Amino acid sequence: MAKIIKATPEHISSINSVVTAAYTKYIERIGKPPAPMLADYSQLLKTHDVFVLQDADATSTSAVLGSIILKSDDESDSIKVNNLVVDPALQGRGYGRLLMDFAEERARGQRRSALTLFTNVKMYENLGLYAKLGFVETERRVEDGYERVFFRKALN
Numbered sequence: 526m527a528k529i530i531k532a533t534p535e536h537i538s539s540i541n542s543v544v545t546a547a548y549t550k551y552i553e554r555i556g557k558p559p560a561p562m563l564a565d566y567s568q569l570l571k572t573h574d575v576f577v578l579q580d581a582d583a584t585s586t587s588a589v590l591g592s593i594i595l596k597s598d599d600e601s602d603s604i605k606v607n608n609l610v611v612d613p614a615l616q617g618r619g620y621g622r623l624l625m626d627f628a629e630e631r632a633r634g635q636r637r638s639a640l641t642l643f644t645n646v647k648m649y650e651n652l653g654l655y656a657k658l659g660f661v662e663t664e665r666r667v668e669d670g671y672e673r674v675f676f677r678k679a680l681n
Contacts, residue, residue, distance in 0.1 A: 526581040527590060527620065529627050536577050537566045539589035540610075547610045554647045560671055561608045569594055573607055576627065578620055590615055593624040595631060598641065603677065604632035606642035625658060632680055639679050646672040 532540065544566075548559045569575055578591040591611035598605045606628055611620045625640075632640050644651040646665065652674060656662075660676035667673070 527578050527623060528581045528583070529576050529578050529593075529624065532570060532575040532577045532592065534567065534570065536575075536589055536592075537570070540566050540575075540577065540592050543589055543591060543612045544608075544610050547613050550613075551645070551648060555645060555671070557670075559645060559648070560669065561610065564608070569607070572596070574631075576624075578611070578624055591620050591624055593628060595628055597635060597637070601639065601641055601677070602637055603639040603641040604628060604635065604637050606640060609642075621654075622658075629678075629680060637680065639677050641675070641677050643668075643673045643675045646674050 544561050544564075548562045551559045552562075566575070574595040576593050576595070577589045578593075579589060589612075591609070593609045594607035596605045596607055606625070609621060609624050609628075611624070628640055640660075641663075642655070642660070644655065646652075652662075655676050658678065660678040663675045663677050665672070665674050
């Protein structure tokens with residue numbers, strides 16, 4: 526069993542470790558480190574809602590199984606999923622779905638009409654995954670030097 530809690534500065538090194546483990550495989554494919562590997566998670570704690578997924582028996586400083594970074598976006602009436610990551614050794618156990626369900630609950634709780642997110646076009650595994658989760662591709666564009674695919678999932 527796992528729990529999702531608000532991240533604290535003590536979680537930053539664990540979040541960085543999970544991000545590095547999950548995204549290193551994409552460096553060669555993209556030709557540079559993916560944006561999540563370059564993010565300043567200490568700064569994101571100040572500007573976004575950062576949550577960590579931990580074992581239900583864990584203490585607040587225990588190892589992180591995954592994390593999700595969210596931000597309200599008034600322009601699109603959505604909650605933006607800035608990054609969702611699960612430790613690669615733990616992928617395939619439903620943790621990503623748990624984090625995404627959490628994001629949907631938060632969006633509904635804030636009476637937002639949708640979840641929005643983007644992924645790198647070269648992370649093609651994500652394209653099918655997001656479609657399977659009910660997201661619809663809305664556009665493709667280069668942003669911050671990365672080829673990105675943007676998605677939206679309407680919430681009822």
